[in-house]
Amino acid sequence: MYRIRLFATRHARAFEWLYAGLERVMIAADPVFRRIGYQRIERPVALIERAAKGLLFDCKMCGQCALSSTGMSCPMNCPKTLRNGPCGGVRPGGYCEVKPQMKCVWVLAWDGASRMKNGDRIGEVLPPVDHTLKGSSAWLRVSREKAANLRSATEAARTVVAQSFPAARRNEPSTAPLAPEPPAAQGRTEA
């Protein structure tokens, strides 16, 4: 709904906080999601996501949510679906070139971003939308990716060892292991 969408950008700071919290919960739930299988929970989560974000942001389920970088104003509501800022046709008063009765999505976005803690993320260049991801859950995509990044970060220390001792790694791989340790080998303490 248009009015709620305007409300969301006016309260972008609160929604940013809410979103950060949701993301932490989703990342924490990653082991559970993996056990059930991301594929199996995709549909129910996408349904919830569609309902919640549809109400709040007029979400179009592009599957590649950028709300946190766009001042909580969904860029898919732009009639030109611009992902990187307003076009040159914005009307006086900040109204849309194509739909003159609607506020420009990007005028709202910059307004929302100026209220947010990480509002400067609006300056990041976003790629074009991948239309194969349409309708899928962006929430799950983020939590899966960020959780995977966290996992690989814990392995990064070992990688640095491997990189710093290339000869050892080449000749005696077991002294500077690169591959993730099998679960049985993890969490062992010295006898």
Add this chain to the structure above:
Amino acid sequence: MTETLFGAPPRYPDVPDGQVSGSRLEKALRAGKFVITSELNPPDSADPDDVYQAAQPLGEVVDAINATDASGANCHMSSLGISALLSQSGYDVVYQVSCRDRNRIAIQGDVLGAAALGVRNVLCLTGDGVGAGDQPGAKPVFDFDSISLLRTLRTMRDQGVFLSGRKITRPPKLFLGAAENPCVTPHEWRPERLAKKVEAGADFIQTNYIYDVPLFEKFMARVRDLGLDKRAFILAGVGPIASAKAARWIRSNVPGIHIPDAVIDRVEQAEKPAEEGKRICVELIQQIRDIAGVAGIHVMAYRKEHLVSEIIREAGVLQMGRRKIAQPT
């Protein structure tokens, strides 16, 4: 260098050091010349002579000619066709690409084709909505936006790959441009948006019409604060007003053009409105050229190409670091 048959010059020459495209526009800008560009009104015709005739009066005074891509969402001869014809006749052309009508597959392919046909400057535009044009029932594409298009073309040029990652054996040598509209809302964010375009890969900027110099000066002050004038060449857009009636019509019907009332009043009260409109344009150029960070001007005169050369001569900008005049062969 690629091998050529019978010692002929290479069809796809390497780029001189310190340049990305080897275009004359790039060369002139990097040499610090005050550059003049203009746009050609595309013919509704399949006859190449119509293109050459329209280009003739511009070629005498400008460094490069923009070939517009169905501007205002009105159908005309394609910008690729015009760019190819003019490039091969010895003009330096700015090939305009709008995101409105083509998806990423078409655009990446077209740009390779354009480069093969001799085009070296590309202007990346979002494009006016289809509703503004003569076929409002058309499907708007907008697969890219101007900024993701810039980044894509830069990737093709510098990394030598398509967006898919597939390799391009001879990458396109392109001088990448973008538009900016300094006098239109949201004024306070326009410089930030320009920063994003520069970050995405813009080497030069051509602005939309400027009739409000104080507003443009404010914009440029912020642009200088952000250091953008050092990272991209900024050409300010100007154009003559034909009459007060035309100006009012343009202001309310053409997206993204801001004309202050004072300017329209001046045209309205003049004895010869068209003369006054031209005079205003000359004065605008003279005011704008002195603003720090402006690297040149882009003169747009819809269906009045002959006026462009008069305006440029009267404004006295031809003497500002003159270059070789582009002549068709």
